[in-house]
Amino acid sequence: xxxxxxxxxxxxxxxxxxxxxxxxxxxxxxxxxxxxxxxxxxxxxxxxxxxxxxxxxxxxxxxxxxxxxxxxxxxxxxxxxxxxxxxxxxxxxxxxxxxxxxxxxxxxxxxxxxxxxxxxxxxxxxxxxxxxxxxxxxxxxxxxxxxxxxxxxxxxxxxxxxxxxxxxxxxxxxxxxxxxxxxxxxxxxxxxxxxxxxxxxxxxxxxxxxxxxxxxxxxxxxxxxxxxxxxxxxxxxxxxxxxxxxxxxxxxxxxxxxxxxxxxxxxxxxxxxxxxxxxxxxxxxxxxxxxxxxxxxxxxxxxxxxxxxxxxxxxxxxxxxxxxxxxxxxxxxxxxxxxxxxxxxxxxxxxxxxxxxxxxxxxxxxxxxxxxxxxxxxxxxxxxxxxxxxxxxxxxxxxxxxxxxxxxxxxxxxxxxxxxxxxxxxxxxxxxxxxxxxxxxxxxxxxxxxxxxxxxxxxxxxxxxxxxxxxxxxxxxxxxxxxxxxxxxxxxxxxxxxxxxxxxxxxxxxx
Numbered sequence: 001x002x003x004x005x006x007x008x009x010x011x012x013x014x015x016x017x018x019x020x021x022x023x024x025x026x027x028x029x030x031x032x033x034x035x036x037x038x039x040x041x042x043x044x045x046x047x048x049x050x051x052x053x054x055x056x057x058x059x060x061x062x063x064x065x066x067x068x069x070x071x072x073x074x075x076x077x078x079x080x081x082x083x084x085x086x087x088x089x090x091x092x093x094x095x096x097x098x099x100x101x102x103x104x105x106x107x108x109x110x111x112x113x114x115x116x117x118x119x120x121x122x123x124x125x126x127x128x129x130x131x132x133x134x135x136x137x138x139x140x141x142x143x144x145x146x147x148x149x150x151x152x153x154x155x156x157x158x159x160x161x162x163x164x165x166x167x168x169x170x171x172x173x174x175x176x177x178x179x180x181x182x183x184x185x186x187x188x189x190x191x192x193x194x195x196x197x198x199x200x201x202x203x204x205x206x207x208x209x210x211x212x213x214x215x216x217x218x219x220x221x222x223x224x225x226x227x228x229x230x231x232x233x234x235x236x237x238x239x240x241x242x243x244x245x246x247x248x249x250x251x252x253x254x255x256x257x258x259x260x261x262x263x264x265x266x267x268x269x270x271x272x273x274x275x276x277x278x279x280x281x282x283x284x285x286x287x288x289x290x291x292x293x294x295x296x297x298x299x300x301x302x303x304x305x306x307x308x309x310x311x312x313x314x315x316x317x318x319x320x321x322x323x324x325x326x327x328x329x330x331x332x333x334x335x336x337x338x339x340x341x342x343x344x345x346x347x348x349x350x351x352x353x354x355x356x357x358x359x360x361x362x363x364x365x366x367x368x369x370x371x372x373x374x375x376x377x378x379x380x381x382x383x384x385x386x387x388x389x390x391x392x393x394x395x396x397x398x399x400x401x402x403x404x405x406x407x408x409x410x411x412x413x414x415x416x417x418x419x420x421x422x423x424x425x426x427x428x429x430x431x432x433x434x435x436x437x438x439x440x441x442x443x444x445x446x447x448x449x450x451x452x453x454x455x456x457x458x459x460x461x462x463x464x465x466x467x468x469x470x471x472x473x474x475x476x477x478x479x480x481x482x483x484x485x486x487x488x489x490x491x492x493x494x495x496x497x498x499x500x501x502x503x504x505x506x507x508x509x510x511x
Contacts, residue, residue, distance in 0.1 A: 001014045001015075001016050001027065002014070002015045002016055002017055002024075003015050005026065010028075010030050010031070010032045011028060011029045011030045011031035011032055011078065012028070012029045012031065013026060013027070013028050013029075014026070014027045014028075014029070015027075015085060016082070018066075018082070024085045025066060025082050025083065025084065025085050026063075026082070026083045026084065026085045026086070027080055027081070027082055027083075028080060028081045028083065028146075029071070029073065029078055029079075029080045030047065030078055030079045030080065030081075031073060031078050033047055033078060033079055034073055034076040034077060034078035040076070040077075044070060044077065044078075044079050047079050048068055048069075048070070048079055051065070051068050051079070051081060052068065053124065054119075054124055054147045055068065056122065057118065057119055057122060057124065057147055059114070059115055059118040059119075060114075060141070061111045061112070061114055061115040061141065061142050061143060061144055062115045062118065062119070062143070062144050062147060063083050063084055063086055063135075063143050063144065063145050064083065064084045065081055065082070065083050066082045066083060066084065067081075067082035068080065068081050068082065083145075086135050086137060086143045087137065087138065088135040088136050088137040088138065088143065089135065089136055090131060090132050090133075090134065090135055090136075091108070091131035091132070091134040091135075091136065091196070091200065092130075092131035092132040094131075094136065094200075095131055095199060095200060095203070098203060100200055100201070102201060102234075102235070102238070103268050104140070105197060105200045105201050106197075106264045106265070106267040106268035107140075107264075107265075107268045108134070108136065108142050108200075109193060109196075109197050109200075109260075109261075109264040110261045110264040110265045110268065111141065111142040112129070112134060112142055112144060112193055112196075113190075113193070113257040113258070113260045113261035113264060114257070114261055115142070115144040115147075116129075116144075116186075116189050116190070116193070116257040117256065117257035117258045117261065119147055120186040120189070120256065120257060124147060125184055125185070125186060125188065125189060126144070126146070126147050126189045126192075127170050127179065127184055127188070127189070128146060128170050128171055128174075128192075129144075129174060129189050129192035129193050129196060130171050130173075130174045130192065130195075130196060131196055131199065131200075133145045133146050134196070170184075170192070172212040172215035172216050172219075173195065173205050173207070173209075173215045174192040174195040174196060175188075175191075175192065175215070175216065175219055176188035176191035176192060176219065176250070177191075177219050177220045177248050178250060179191075180216045180219055180220060181220075185250055186256065186257070187250040187253045187254070187256075188250070189257070190245050190253050190254055190257065190260055191245060191246060191247075191250075191253065193245060193260070194206075194242055194244075194245025194246040194253075195246070197242055197245070198224070198227055198230075198242050198246070201227055201231070201234055201238060201242075202227050202230045202231035202234055203231055204230060204231065206224035206225065206230075206246060207219065207222060207224065220248075221425070223248075224242075224243065224246045226239040226243060227239055227242050227243075237267060237270060238267065241260075241263050241264065241267055244263075245260065310345065314341050370421045372420075372483055373417035373418070373420050373421045373480070373483065374417075374421075376417060376476050376479055376480055376483070377413065377414060377417050377476075379472060379476055380410075380413065380463075380472065380473060380476045383467045383468070383469070383472045383473065384406070384410075384464055384467060384473075386467075386468075387464070387467040387468065406463060406464035408461070409441075409442075409445040409461065409462060409463045409464075410463070410464075412438055412441040412442050412445065413442060413445070413463070413476070413477060413480060415434075415438050416435065416438040416439065416441075416442050416480050416481070416484055417480055417483075419431065419434055419435040419438060419484065420435070420480070420483055420484045420487050423435070423484075423487045423488065423491045424491055425491045425492075427491060432488065432492075435484055435488065438484075439481055439484055439485070442477055442480060442481055443481060444461055445461060445462050445463050445477055446463075446474060446477040446478055446481070447459070447462075448460070448461050448462030448463075449462040449463045449473055449474045449477065450474055452470075453470055453471055453474055463476075463477060
């Protein structure tokens, strides 16, 4: 041993001298696995077995492993790796200096992809791509460190996945959503590369969090901002490649490392050699939860749902126009149908526009959450108000009848819609319980109103029935119940994703 080069969560790295071949080498001592007993012996044996597999990698951008074994240290018997000694500078140091230019960043990213592609072809995942595991030589070439070491050094891992102990393989600020759940795949390394490149060109990570739990929750449920919106001086050409690397669903990322390398080389060829941004813009508002992504549903499915909703609204508008509800052919039904189609079409266009611009989503999250309940109650209120106005024009209003029949049910409907708008993944159990109770009350009102509409027999509890069209309160009640149930399911799923992240995040970040 000549001198210590660094120390991290897994152990120490030393510069050493190979006395047999008279050459400098680097020695990584995995003190994390230094322990006694049968469990410690088993963990070290498995580490050496898996390290032999990763040592077979031979690539220009992968640090070569020369030897491995076990040695007695102050902490006990610990495994070690002997690797080629690379003279260079880590990307973490370059990020701190802020001296990286965009063309170099894209060039280094393509070289990292070359290394990942070779490893993936041999069935080996890195699982811990981050700036400190990437060295840049004086010649400008990249060397990737620690292929498979994070997985091999996991003292609790099994042959197929993580155990229930909650040990994280990887570093939370750079961890793909599926890896946080314990199911890494080759494109998980591409997601980590996307986080690394985002930090390299903007000077900040795609997500900001105070601890490991916050990072894992963000990876599972938030959308990253566009790089060009996160820091000054980053061209918009960087947005599409990095946001594609950072897709929640692995199927939406690049097909493989070679595909990503081609995209980054095109970016490097198009980029002028100018310094990357070193002064991030003010921190954007938190991105809204992306429940479909967190649960693994493709974005294509969400797009088809939006189109289906538009088609359903158009179909209903056409039906209402054809039925001619008021029986008067004065063009009002056609106008109302055309207006409904225009509103639905505008909403669909706005939905696709917001989806294509992640940094807009935080600004429209609250209005979009409140808009459907407001529209439903607005429809109910308009019908009731028109009926009250008609009664007034005929010589008076029987307020006792209005309040007796529709007062409690209207309050129950308004309360359900208010709770629906208030639901978030952080909603407390008491709020959800109130929502369930209001669903029960409104279900009773829906059944009573349905009986009135179908058989003209009044029920003791229902929405107002002396309105025109009489089916509007019934439709609003059914829609309110369906809207609450939908919000309840989606927010509960997002909350469960956050809890799962907290369950696996009680270990420190890996180095």
